[in-house]
Amino acid sequence: MKMASKHITQETFDAAVRENIEEFELGPEEAVKEAVEQFESQGVDLGNIVKTTPKVSADGPQEPTHDILQALDDLQESMARSHPQEVSAHLARFCEQCKQQKACRFLAAEKGAYPILLATWKLATAGDQGLLLQALNALSALTDGQPDLLDTQGLQLLVATLARNADSANVTCSGIRCVRHACLKHEQNRQSLVKAGVLPLLTGAIARHSRCADVVREGLLGLRIMTFDDDIRVPFGRAHDHAKMIVQENGGLKVLIEAAKGRSRSPDTPSRPLPQSSNQAVNAWVPLRRGVWPGVTHALPSLQDLVKQVLSALRAIAGNDDVKDAIVRAGGTETIVSAMTRHLASPQVCEQSCAALCVLALRKPENSRVIVEGGGALAALQAMKAHPQEVGVQKQACMLIRNLVARSQTFSQPILDLGAEALISRARATHRDCEDVAKAALRDLGCHVELQELWTGQKGNLAP
Template sequence: MASKRIAQETFDAAVRENIEEFDMGPEEAVKEAVEQFESQGVDLSNIVKITPKVSAEGAQEPVHEVLQALGDLQEAVASSCAQAVSTHLSRFCDQCKQDKACRFLAAQKGAYPIILAACKLAMAGDQGLLLQALSALSALISGQPDLLDTQGLQLLVDTLARHSGEATLTCSGLRCVRHACLKHEQNRQGLVKAGVLPLLTNAIVRHGQQPDVVREACLALRIMTFDDDIRVPFGHAHDHAKMIVQENRGLKVLIEATRAFTDNPTVLGDLCGTLSRLAVRNEFCQEIVDLGGLSVLVTLLADCHNHQGRDGGDWASPSVQDLVKQVLSALGAIAGNDDVKDAIVRAGGAESIVAAMTRHLASPQVCEQSCAALCMLALRKPENSQVIMEGGGALAALRAMRAHPQVSSVQKQACMLIRNLVARSQAFSKPILDLGAEALITQARTAHPDCEDVAKAALRDLGCHVELRELWTGQKNDLAP
């Protein structure tokens, strides 16, 4: 994998050299420079690859439009000319959205303090200008959350608080929060300390009819529960989830919001996905049931098959598949509570999950989440295993294994489901083996090293012969290789 990086000036110089020293045309010179650096293991994802103009005097310095827009914006901000700031913000934002290399180059040349100054200028009262400034900030920090400092984080919180009644501004501010927090634990913790969580949940309550606002708020809430910053050994994901639920009524807000979007699978998917991220404690799982969340989830899963969206399109679309996946994820999450497991089965959830997997057999994500949810329902619950078996759950799982032999996650979850079905109900072993389970599990074990343990456990509990190695006997000699 490429790991080396070069500066934009180095790349531009190589292109110029190809033109002047080797008489290459501009396009050929760029292509040759790209091939040259990539052959040396250089990562060029941060490089703007534009074709320079050539005149009688030779190759001209490349003109990077994002830097031109940035320079003009800096002058406009310095002169406090709102109209000029607006024009150049728009140019800069368009350039940043074209390519992440443009964003990287702009950041290298000091774009962040200029955009921050534009935001502060707009905060004086011009909401249209503030919207443009937030859009530019969002575009700049996308994939570059390290750019934000304490001032920037506070500005986002102040903006959301001061303009909480403006849907468009709120949406843009939420997008900035999302970009600032993805893979950045320090920014997450900084924003939480600054009071962003009630602003996120209140945005859903206040703008509960606005799909864009609700989606952005859901995504921001969800990211607050991520533990995706590899630079931080211990994050606050669990603490943030607790704060969202206990201090900001997060579960109630999300469940009530589903009522306004019965014909919008995209927003429903985001709401369900966020709900699953908050089911981190036993009592939270039960609270979701008590608030009517289980009824919502089971109804959504049952309705997805033939429900028509507001635009008249069939719900057999990618957005519906994503909704199904998110509902399944939420059901699997709340099934961590043993009492909720039984409630899901009583509500017909097991049959709906099997039906969803059968309808969306071509989707590995749906198959994976279906098996995972059924696996949770069957865990330590032989009576639930009975319902799953009678509903065709084992057959559906084995069909998923046949449909996606190269997808490790599907194979792994299906093996775990089979194991849980028979662990406390040995009578199910023969019917499952008659469906061809042994060959499929053995195949998964051979093809996917990360399936080794779960496959062996499934084969063992099915009564198949499995060679188990005793790696350590408790004696002082070294561990077996």
């Protein structure tokens, strides 16, 4: 049995570093390295420890401190003096420090960063949108991996901020990022934000800022996280309820369709929208069906990312059986197959396409029929051929094939005629992670599978 890791405070680590410098005359880098080796040899977990030498402030003799804490102190002082320009500069410094490593965020939170940022945030809501954006960026950086920091007051202020600044793409984008960080692995925050009305704000942001790829991407990720069931601290969550609410109460399917019409951005020109197609009336799912608009093929990687995010969102909300049927009735399976066919060279799009179809087919024979007749099985096998070394593609394709035939045996022979057995067997032989799903697919296709009986439950002879 693995023993629990030991933990120390930042002060203990810093004291060891100073001792190495002062008593053993080691250089700063060597002193830190020696301290790390010392504690790790004792089984101490240093994941939340800032492994740099504390610096002495130029203001005079005082206890050395880390850059993240100095930025926090400066921010607090500028707030006390009511100097907006200084507050803005220190917020930017603090944000950059938080982004460097998780240990910096942990140390800042431990030293009271959240209430300081909350006070700054409240001050900025008075009308300084530039300061508001910086406060949200800093809060987003601080809460990355630390969702417990946001209290009820912060969650309510977050919803109010998104509602009041719905027309600002930058504030909306940063605010939704805060929502994501607050909800990842935190079921209570998810439920609280949904109760406070965050779902229409997320779908509304995607619709309102459909030409801004950053907002669309953040909004899609936000919707996905609302359907997660990833908090081990609660026995069960409300992922399926949230998925149903997204579709039935907030027009989620329509939002995804309209998001697919939006203009993307070229990776090398992040602030310039791409021109829209002028030679055709784009239909509801144009980027998924067509892949790119005429004249903007240079932006293909960016468009593929948008397609992947739409597919991921569809996959997330399809956990609910009613939502599955709504997606199929809306022509979602045809759209997903078209996306996979058009973007066959992209392993990410292929993986998400197979995964989305896999969810739609689960325990749904009628959906399986629509997928097979629409070329879904063929597209999945083509993806397996195109990406033999991509374990994600191979695994999701195997799971899709299995779901298609598990309750619809009539599809087994047509899928085998497409060459499924050889491709699934190759995936099984190539990727250890595909072993179980490949065997299940082959078994349900009616293929011969060697099943090893690991234990019969009978007592055998034991060697002395």
